[in-house]
Amino acid sequence: MKCPAFLLPGLLMAATSAFAADAPPASAKPDLARGQAIATQVCAACHTIDGSRGSPANPILQGQHPEYIAKQLTEFKTGKRDNAIMKGFALALSDADIKNVAAFYAGKQVKPGFAKNKELVTLGEKIYRGGIAERQVPACSGCHTPTGAGIPSQYPRLNGQHADYTESQLVAFRVGMRGNNVQMTGVAAKMNDREIKAVSDYIGGLR
Secondary structure, three states, X not given: OOOOHHHHHHHHHHHHHHHHOOOOOOOOXXXXXXXXXXXXXXXXXXXXXXXXXXXXXXXXOOOOOHHXXXXXXXXXXXXXXXXXXXXXXXXXXXXXXXXXXXXXXXXXOOOOXXXXXXXXXXXXXXXXXXXXXXXXXXXXXXXXXXXXXXXXXXXXXXXXXXXXXXXHHHHHHHHOOOOOOHHHHHHHOOOOHHHHHHHHXXXXXXX
């Protein structure tokens, strides 16, 4: 389920008037209260108020590294990552407010998820921890760590992420619909549908 398109104009207007006019310098310490206000009034429609387990079609944001959230919002804003709805929201935010909302979501406690496909979990674990040697697909754990916690400012947290969302992004990388990470495009290009589904489900239950 995607964010309803009819909500976009009103939310963008609210975001622009409430946050852009008096935004502090981007170098300032993140303003968590302002970040919460943005999350509550704008982002909650698709991501829930605290970025927790909302629609499987949308990413879980709570506990994500602030650098990663800020990078994605900036790339939506510039068009490097293509998503018409997210670009509209990101354009309404100053650089400082991108930093504010990223810090707000990053400070939320991550809630665990669960793998759902018992038939594929073994394959998913094998790919996540060991890759696919015959096709030179690297282990996911090499960049995202064995627990899926990721590495701040370099690789996003994956553990507990909606399997549906992870699968959709891997497919988007594979077919070129998402082009803001050359490394992930190369990895996904070597994976078939079953492998993508398996590793996505495994990540959903990773802790």
